[in-house]
Amino acid sequence: MMRVDGRTLRCTDVVTVAGTDGPLRVDVPPAAMRAAEDGWRLAEDLSTRRVVYGRTTGVGANKEDTVTTDDSTEHGLRLLRSHAGGSGDVMAPGQVRGMMLIRLNQLVAGRSGISPVLIEALATALRAGALPLVHRLGAIGTGDLAPLAETALALAGERPWSERGVPPVPVHGGDALAFMSSNAATLAEATLAALRLDTLTKAGHAVAALSYIALDGNPEAYATPVHQARPHAGQVECAGQMRRLLGMHSTPKPGGRIQDPFGLRAFPQVQGPALDAIRSLRDVLTIEINASTENPMISVEHGDAYHHAHFHTAYVSAALDHARATVHQVAELSAARLGDLVEPEFTGLRPFLAAGPPGSSGVMILEYVAHDALTELRHAALPVTLGTAVVSRGIEDHASFSTQAARAATKACGAYTQLLACELVAAVRALRMRAADLVELPVREAYEQACAVLDPSLEDRPLTDDIARAAGILDLLARI
Numbered sequence: 001m002m003r004v005d006g007r008t009l010r011c012t013d014v015v016t017v018a019g020t021d022g023p024l025r026v027d028v029p030p031a032a033m034r035a036a037e038d039g040w041r042l043a044e045d046l047s048t049r050r051v052v053y054g055r056t057t058g059v060g061a062n063k064e065d066t067v068t069t070d071d072s073t074e075h076g077l078r079l080l081r082s083h084a085g086g087s088g089d090v091m092a093p094g095q096v097r098g099m100m101l102i103r104l105n106q107l108v109a110g111r112s113g114i115s116p117v118l119i120e121a122l123a124t125a126l127r128a129g130a131l132p133l134v135h136r137l138g139a140i141g142t143g144d145l146a147p148l149a150e151t152a153l154a155l156a157g158e159r160p161w162s163e164r165g166v167p168p169v170p171v172h173g174g175d176a177l178a179f180m181s182s183n184a185a186t187l188a189e190a191t192l193a194a195l196r197l198d199t200l201t202k203a204g205h206a207v208a209a210l211s212y213i214a215l216d217g218n219p220e221a222y223a224t225p226v227h228q229a230r231p232h233a234g235q236v237e238c239a240g241q242m243r244r245l246l247g248m249h250s251t252p253k254p255g256g257r258i259q260d261p262f263g264l265r266a267f268p269q270v271q272g273p274a275l276d277a278i279r280s281l282r283d284v285l286t287i288e289i290n291a292s293t294e295n296p297m298i299s300v301e302h303g304d305a306y307h308h309a310h311f312h313t314a315y316v317s318a319a320l321d322h323a324r325a326t327v328h329q330v331a332e333l334s335a336a337r338l339g340d341l342v343e344p345e346f347t348g349l350r351p352f353l354a355a356g357p358p359g360s361s362g363v364m365i366l367e368y369v370a371h372d373a374l375t376e377l378r379h380a381a382l383p384v385t386l387g388t389a390v391v392s393r394g395i396e397d398h399a400s401f402s403t404q405a406a407r408a409a410t411k412a413c414g415a416y417t418q419l420l421a422c423e424l425v426a427a428v429r430a431l432r433m434r435a436a437d438l439v440e441l442p443v444r445e446a447y448e449q450a451c452a453v454l455d456p457s458l459e460d461r462p463l464t465d466d467i468a469r470a471a472g473i474l475d476l477l478a479r480i
Contacts, residue, residue: 001025004101004123005032006109009289011282014191017101018094023129026101028108028119035110035300036119043113043174043298043305047072052305053296054079054177055113060392072173079176080153086135086146090162091185096131098188099147102289106182109290113298113305114178121155121169130164134185136407140389141400143311144185152179181294183313186403187285190316193409194281197327200416201274202478204330205238206446207424208267209245211337213438214430215346218255219248221265234279235272242268245443245480261346263337270333274326281319288316313402314385320405321383324412328381334419335370341426342367353429355458363426365463370422377415380408421470424477425463428454428470446477 002013004026017024047055048069055072058065059079067075091099100122106112107119125132132154138146152175153159157168211217220226227239242248259265293310340346342353342363354362384401391399428450431438438444453469455461 001027002101003027003029004105004108005029006035006105006107007290009102009105011191011195011285011289014098014101014188014289015195017126018098018188018192020097021093021129024126026104026123026126028104028123032108032110033116033119036108036112036114037116038300039110039113039298040115042300042303043178046298046305047174050305052174053307054181055174059177061395063395073171076171076173076176077156080149080156080171080180081158083145083180084149084153084159086138086150088135088137091134091136091147093131093163094192095185095188096134097126098192099134099144099185100126100151102187103148103151103179103182103184105289106184106292106294109292111292111297111299112178112181112294113174115172115175117169118152118155118171118175118179121166125155125166128164128166130166131162133160133162139183139186139403140391141183141186141313141317141402141404142396143181144183144403145180147185148180148182149176152176178294181311183288183293183311183316183402186313186316186406187288189410190281190320190402190406191285191289193406193413194278194285194323196413197323197409197416198278198282199475199478200413200420201271201278201327201330203474204271204334204420205241205245206443206477206480207334207420207427208264208337209242209443210427210431210446210450211341211423212242212246212264213436213441213443214427214434215260215264215337215340216256217264218257218260219246219253220255221260222246222248222268227268232272232276234275235268237275238268238271245441245446247441261336261340263333263340267333270329274323274330277319277323277326281323284315284319288313312398313400317385317400317402317405320402320409321385324381324405324409325383327412327416328377331374331377331416331419334423335367335374338367338370338423338426341423341430347430347434349430349433353426353433354460355433356460360460362460363429363463366422366426366467369467370419373415373418373422377412377419380411380415382408384408417471417474418467420474421467424450424470425454425466429458432456433458442480445480449473449476
């Protein structure tokens with residue numbers, strides 16, 4: 001049962017719903033529906049007594065145009081129809097489900113002034129597993145206008161459903177802007193990407209630990225006194241995880257070198273900022289998915305409507321930019337460790353971990369795949385917050401581009417997955433060739449999980465399947 005009350009939705013709830021194909025058990029407490037109905041009644045009353053943007057006026061540069069009470073319903077439908085101009089590819093089903101859940105949660109907070117009938121219709125669609133046909137393009141981080149307009153028109157029976165469907169409901173005059181005034185689609189994609197990055201960085205500890213053993217690393221870089229001297233939270237956490245995975249409970253034996261390459265030695269200092277950035281991103285998203293962002297905000301407590309800019313998602317775009325940039329740095333270290341793993345000076349094995357006749361290439365191709373993925377990640381890590389937009393005849397003269405930042409985060413997840421998979425394939429191969437003794441180390445579980453899916457043959461052969469299988473167990477490694 002998924003409880004949706006406008007206050008307590010978690011990022012993990014969004015991921016759970018996004019990954020559920022079919023009907024959902026959604027519980028909206030009666031108190032939340034009563035609060036939403038109170039907000040709707042107040043909004044209807046205020047519209048007869050004062051100017052309320054989007055209800056008694058047009059939107060954007062049309063904010064000075066007055067809408068009569070007699071025309072309010074048609075005005076609302078015109079707004080939805082005109083804004084339902086999404087384009088490009090169809091949005092992924094998981095993102096659509098996440099969008100619907102987040103929007104429902106925001107609406108039952110009771111500050112949108114939207115009709116309870118439309119709220120209940122959205123909840124019914126989630127319960128039925130119905131998905132509106134929604135396009136990806138149509139937002140710049142100041143409200144997911146096109147995707148949400150398409151969703152509202154599906155609920156009204158004017159647009160198609162991509163899966164299942166629910167009976168149409170009427171759209172009241174003030175419902176249009178109230179329903180569109182959210183970044184729920186962007187938040188859904190951002191949340192899915194954030195939790196995926198969280199999983200990948202956790203898996204990165206296990207992958208790096210396996211490389212550490214294959215490279216006969218120096219444990220001093222992870223020692224408790226070192227990180228107590230500069231106790232950034234993420235850095236301390238990373239060093240602690242490495243000590244745990246490598247069984248460093250007492251004074252460990254010295255490594256093979258006085259100082260390791262940066263891929264091992266600087267791992268806590270580079271992984272730490274990524275852990276902190278992803279944690280901060282999750283905190284931002286937790287606030288956003290439970291926030292009342294509708295403009296205007298209808299406050300039953302104060303008996304009034306407030307015009308504001310909660311539709312602007314600078315917090316989200318900045319947090320996403322930060323997370324992608326830090327993950328890119330961690331990915332660079334993964335590529336560096338892969339370079340070390342194919343170097344005989346570090347492993348004592350043949351170049352490229354080859355095992356066949358002289359001239360065998362071994363895992364040479366992994367570096368090319370890894371650096372191809374790293375280049376994609378580098379492009380995805382470029383900040384979106386350096387740009388802006390001026391639209392609606394100059395009235396709306398800034399944009400956060402959080403939508404584009406979320407898309408870039410999705411791409412970053414895919415690229416980082418490939419990098420870690422390449423490193424994992426090489427590390428496991430090196431450990432197999434060295435017959436490393438992992439009996440007493442917690443990271444042995446990661447080695448066994450990888451050995452169970454990776455082809456043990458060492459002759460020159462395509463490694464495509466190995467990379468895919470390594471990518472497929474990263475979720476398991478994250479939990480070790």
